[in-house]
Amino acid sequence: MTNKTYCELCFKNFASYKNLVIHERNVHSNNKLIPHFYILSQPTSEQIIYYINSFIVLLKKKLGFSRHAIGKKHLLIDTFPENVFVYLFKNEETFKYSPAKRKYQCNFEGYAGITRLNQLFCYNQWSF
Numbered sequence: 001m002t003n004k005t006y007c008e009l010c011f012k013n014f015a016s017y018k019n020l021v022i023h024e025r026n027v028h029s030n031n032k033l034i035p036h037f038y039i040l041s042q043p044t045s046e047q048i049i050y051y052i053n054s055f056i057v058l059l060k061k062k063l064g065f066s067r068h069a070i071g072k073k074h075l076l077i078d079t080f081p082e083n084v085f086v087y088l089f090k091n092e093e094t095f096k097y098s099p100a101k102r103k104y105q106c107n108f109e110g111y112a113g114i115t116r117l118n119q120l121f122c123y124n125q126w127s128f
Contacts, residue, residue: 008035008099020100032090034097040083051084052121059117088120 005014009028014020024031034040043051055077062075077085085104089095094107108117118124 004100009033017100021098024098024100029096031097031099032095034086034090035099037086040086043081043084043087047081047084048087051080052088052123055080056121056123092116 005017005020006012007014007020007023007028009024009031012023014023058077059075082104089104089106092106094105096105097103098105108114
C-alpha cells in the first residue's frame, strides 16, 4: 500500500488513507483508468502464453466441480505480473482498477463469463 492521501484520478486530498479508499469506492467505483499505464511494458507472446496456461490450470484447480461448493466463486491471483494482467483484461467490461489499493479486478460470471474466457484464452475445455 502507499502512504499517498490524494486521489490519483481527481487529485483531491484526504486526511487519511481510509478516507481516500472510501472516496475511491464512492466516486470512482468502476474506474478503468490506470495512471501509470504508460510505464507498463507490453508482455511478450511467450509471457502471454505461459500465463494463460497457468491461469487455466489455476481456474480448473480452484473452481472445479464440487456439489458442495455451489454459487459464486472467487479467485484471487497474486502471482500475475501487472503488465500481463492489464494486457489480458483491460478491455473487459468488468475490469476495474483502484489506484489507492493498486488492485485490479475483473469478473466473469455464468455462461457468458465462460464464453468470454473461451474467446480470450482460445480454450473451450472447461469442466466445471
